[in-house]
Amino acid sequence: MAGVEFVINWQGGENHFFTGLKPEVGVGYADFNMTPGITYTLRLASGGEPVMNLSTPSCTTNSGEKYWGVVVLEFSPP
Numbered sequence: 001m002a003g004v005e006f007v008i009n010w011q012g013g014e015n016h017f018f019t020g021l022k023p024e025v026g027v028g029y030a031d032f033n034m035t036p037g038i039t040y041t042l043r044l045a046s047g048g049e050p051v052m053n054l055s056t057p058s059c060t061t062n063s064g065e066k067y068w069g070v071v072v073l074e075f076s077p078p
Contacts, residue, residue, distance in 0.1 A: 002027040004075075005045035010038050016045065036068050044075075 002020025019030040034040060036056045043050040051073060059069040 004028070004030070006030060006032075007043050007045050008032055009041045034071070042073070 002018075002023075004019040006017050006019075008015050008017070015032065017030055017032050019028050022029050022031070034054070034056045036058075038055065040054040041050050041052045042054055054071055057069040057071065058066060060066050
């Protein structure tokens with residue numbers, strides 16, 4: 001669904017972002033670049049339960065190289 005507003009908070013900051021800004025990926029797609037080492041709380045601007053303690057995962061390749069991973073959340077209507 002396009003036009004869904006999300007609010008993401010972290011210590012000392014807040015941002016709002018929307019689905020539908022990258023229709024080539026999907027009308028319900030939204031993204032936000034998290035900073036490693038920061039813990040976030042995400043919620044729908046229209047209300048509902050927040051998703052707490054989100055952070056960028058540290059990952060390791062098979063060869064032992066470290067990189068920052070991603071978090072994928074999928075929301076569906078009740």
